[in-house]
Amino acid sequence: MLPSLGAGASSGYWLRAALVTAAMACAKTTGTFLGDATGGSAAGAARRMIAIGRAILEIAYRLIADPTLRFHDLGADRYDTLSPESQTRNKIRDLERLSPGRKVTLVPIHTAPA
Incomplete structure (x- = not known):
């Protein structure tokens, strides 16, 4: 539950509702970064909409905040265009984040012990 900002109704409720509505509109688009982020199974769809609303x-x-900035959509294939080395680094970082205190090391298949 969102905390109340005063005696009246919580303004966070209305902001969240507007952002989730915008996220659902993004889900209907194709070829956009935010539209691609909405894909997946039905499980966790509400959390995904909240995350896209936050984005x-x-x-x-x-x-x-910065009027000189211009929005540039990264495109639906943003993560597909990363180099294999970047993807490998990202996956190793994700695995290490999931198991704190452990280090992930990649060993080539032909030198791995049988």
Whole structure:
């Protein structure tokens, strides 16, 4: 539950509702970065909409805070165009984040012990 900002209704409720509505509109678009982020199974769809709403809010904040910035959509294939080395580094970082205190090391298949 969102905390109340005063005696009246919580303004966070209305902001969240507007952002989720915007996220659902993004889900209907194709070929956009935010539209691609909405894909997946039905499980967790509400959380995904909240996360996309937050991304929309962050984009809006940065555009309002710095009038010289211009929005440029990264495209639906943003993560597909990364080099294999970048993808490998990202996956290793994700695995290390999931298991704190452990280091992930890649071993080539032909030198791995049988």
